[in-house]
Amino acid sequence: MKPEQIETYRTIAAAAGVIATLGLFSVLYKENKFYRLFEHIFLGLAAGWSAVAVWTESLREIWWDKLTGVVETTGVVTEPGRWAYILLIPIGAMGYMVFSKKHNWMAKIPMGVLLGIWSGQQIQSYWTVYGPQMKQGMLPIVPTAFDQVIARSDRTPELAAVTITWSQAISNFLFVFTLLSVLSYFLFSFEVKNKALKQVNVAGRYLLMIGFGAIFGSTVMMRFSLVIDRMYFIWDEFLMKRVLHIG
Structure with missing residues (x-):
């Protein structure tokens, strides 16, 4: 061209x-x-x-x-x-039997196979996914460096790994408190009668609302970024460069 x-x-x-x-x-x-x-x-x-x-x-x-x-x-x-993979064709074709009133029961076979494989994989990878999250939730809340409010820039990596400043301890305490209070909000197995636990329960509900609000805010920001991108395309890529031939 x-x-x-x-x-x-x-x-x-x-x-x-x-x-x-x-x-x-x-x-x-x-x-x-x-x-x-x-x-x-x-x-x-x-x-x-x-x-x-x-x-x-x-x-x-x-x-x-x-x-x-x-x-x-x-x-x-x-x-x-490996010609054994050809067996996947009839198994996959059974999924389309859901559109047949007479043979729709066959659609449950591939669904059962998929759910069985998925369940086995989830059990196998459960600790790999949630183990690090549990470990990250066990943070120290007692400072080890009482003379330091914030982390110093001259610390070696080995020293930084074992040093907990006041600011880190406060941040870890807020994290652990949020974690425990939110978990206490989902205690549906028994009736909560202790007043202190009720207050923690209420705090967990409000902290959940703050977390969901932050997620909603980030979602709105993402939507606005899409709008800004399209407006930039209309203004710069089309109007300025293609119509007015500027830039």
């Missing part, structure tokens, strides 16, 4: 992106057919891309290559084929 044809193509692509962005954002005003059109286009593109991605990034590597084997361009077999 000629350079001017490439620029024309890029301008058309940028204009299509701007129209699609405005169409999707038009739902903020109200439900309309313009939004519905681009919603269906977006979902169609996402479905098509996902179908290709499932094959190229998942099935081809972990199933097809192992089934047929891998042969280099020189003709050397780097990985022999």
